[in-house]
Amino acid sequence: MPELPEMEHYKMLLNEKIAGKPVTDIQINREKSINVNPELFTNTVRNQRIMQINRRGKHLLFELQNGQTLLLHLMLGGFMFFGNEAEKPKRTIQVRLSFGDHHLYFIGLRLGYLHLLSTNEVKERLEHLGPEPLQADFTxxxxxxxxxxxxxxxxxxxxxxxxxxxxxxxxxxxxxxxxxxxxxxxxxxxxxxxxxxxxxxxxxxxxxxxxxxxxxxxxxxxxxxxxxxxxxxxxxxxxxxxxxxxxxxxxxxxxxxxxxxxxxxxxxx
Known part of the structure; x- marks a missing residue:
C-alpha cells in the first residue's frame, strides 16, 4: 500500500504534469470507486482546472477550480499512470481523467477510491489523522x-x-x-x-x-x-x-x- 513517501512523490509529479490544466473528459469504469453518481461526478469535474494537488497522510487532494476536492486513497494495490492511450499499462482502468490527449489513469482501485467532496466534507473525513511527521512544527x-x-x-x-x-x-x-x-x-x-x-x-x-x-x-x-x-x-x-x-x-x-x-x-x- 502506498505510504507517505509514495504519495508525496505522486504529489510532486502531479503538480508538474496537471496543475493548472482543465479536465477535458472523464471515464468511469467502476462506479464503486467514486462516491456520487457518475453523471454528477462528471458534470462537477469536467472542464474544471486542477488548481493544485496536496497531500494529507496517505491521501491526495486534487483541488478543483470550483472549490470542490477529489480525495484519493489508493489503498492496497492502487497506483496511477499519466500518458496517452498508446502508453497506458495493460491493466483494468477504474477511472480516467483526461487532459487533452494525455490522461491520468487510476488503476487497482478495488479498495481505494476517488471521492468528490466539499471543503467541509474533506475536513471531516481527515480530521482524525495525526500530525504530519515531516512538518517543521512537528518537533x-x-x-x-x-x-x-x-x-x-x-x-x-x-x-x-x-x-x-x-x-x-x-x-x-x-x-x-x-x-x-x-x-x-x-x-x-x-x-x-x-x-x-x-x-x-x-x-x-x-x-x-x-x-x-x-x-x-x-x-x-x-x-x-x-x-x-x-x-x-x-x-x-x-x-x-x-x-x-x-x-x-x-x-x-x-x-x-x-x-x-x-x-x-x-x-x-
Missing part, C-alpha cells in the same frame, strides 16, 4: 509527548493513522531498523534515548523514501526512472530470509496485529 518534544500517551507494541503504534499520518508497513519496519529497535518492542520498555532516536530515524527514513521515489514499482509515466527506486534501498521490508546489510544476520518476518513486519534479530533490540 522532537511533540513526538515524545504523543508517544508518552501510547502503550502496546511499537509497530502497531506507528501504523496507527490517528497517531501519526502516513506511515504503514514498509516505513514502520525501516524506521525501526534504522533506530536499531525491535518493531515488536513494547513502548513502555523504551527509554528516552530510544524514543528520541525513533524521531530522528522517522525523519531520515521518510525523507530518503521521498528522495528516491518511494518503493512502488509501477512507473508513473513512460520513461520514468525515479518512481520505486527506494525499493532497492529497503533494509528489511520484504527481505525475509535475506542477509542484513549491517550485521549479516538473516532477516525475519513476524506478524504483529495481523500485519507482516520485518526486522533483523541480531542488530535490532
Amino acid at each position: 522532537e518534544n511533540g513526538f515524545l509527548k504523543l508517544l508518552n500517551k501510547k502503550h502496546g507494541r511499537l509497530k502497531t503504534t506507528f501504523i496507527d493513522q490517528d497517531f501519526i499520518a502516513g506511515i504503514g508497513n514498509c516505513y514502520s519496519a525501516e524506521i525501526c531498523y534504522h533506530a536499531k529497535i525491535f518493531p515488536t518492542k513494547d513502548i513502555d520498555d523504551l527509554n528516552e534515548r530510544y524514543r528520541r532516536t525513533l524521531y530522528h530515524s522517522m525523519k531520515v527514513v521518510l525523507q530518503e523514501g521521498i528522495q528516491f521515489g518511494g518503493y512502488m514499482e509501477s512507473p508513473f509515466f513512460k520513461g520514468d526512472q525515479k518512481t520505486g527506486n527506494y525499493r532497492e534501498l529497503c533494509q528489511v521490508y520484504d527481505r525475509e530470509g535475506e542477509l542484513c546489510n549491517r550485521c549479516g544476520a538473516t532477516i525475519v518476518m513476524e506478524e504483529v496485529s495481523s500485519r507482516k513486519t520485518y526486522y533483523c534479530p541480531n542488530c535490532q533490540q
Whole structure:
C-alpha cells in the first residue's frame, strides 16, 4: 500500500504534469470507486482546472477550480499512470481523467477510491489523522509527548493513522531498523534515548523514501526512472530470509496485529 513517501512523490509529479490544466473528459469504469453518481461526478469535474494537488497522510487532494476536492486513497494495490492511450499499462482502468490527449489513469482501485467532496466534507473525513511527521512544527518534544500517551507494541503504534499520518508497513519496519529497535518492542520498555532516536530515524527514513521515489514499482509515466527506486534501498521490508546489510544476520518476518513486519534479530533490540 502506498505510504507517505509514495504519495508525496505522486504529489510532486502531479503538480508538474496537471496543475493548472482543465479536465477535458472523464471515464468511469467502476462506479464503486467514486462516491456520487457518475453523471454528477462528471458534470462537477469536467472542464474544471486542477488548481493544485496536496497531500494529507496517505491521501491526495486534487483541488478543483470550483472549490470542490477529489480525495484519493489508493489503498492496497492502487497506483496511477499519466500518458496517452498508446502508453497506458495493460491493466483494468477504474477511472480516467483526461487532459487533452494525455490522461491520468487510476488503476487497482478495488479498495481505494476517488471521492468528490466539499471543503467541509474533506475536513471531516481527515480530521482524525495525526500530525504530519515531516512538518517543521512537528518537533522532537511533540513526538515524545504523543508517544508518552501510547502503550502496546511499537509497530502497531506507528501504523496507527490517528497517531501519526502516513506511515504503514514498509516505513514502520525501516524506521525501526534504522533506530536499531525491535518493531515488536513494547513502548513502555523504551527509554528516552530510544524514543528520541525513533524521531530522528522517522525523519531520515521518510525523507530518503521521498528522495528516491518511494518503493512502488509501477512507473508513473513512460520513461520514468525515479518512481520505486527506494525499493532497492529497503533494509528489511520484504527481505525475509535475506542477509542484513549491517550485521549479516538473516532477516525475519513476524506478524504483529495481523500485519507482516520485518526486522533483523541480531542488530535490532
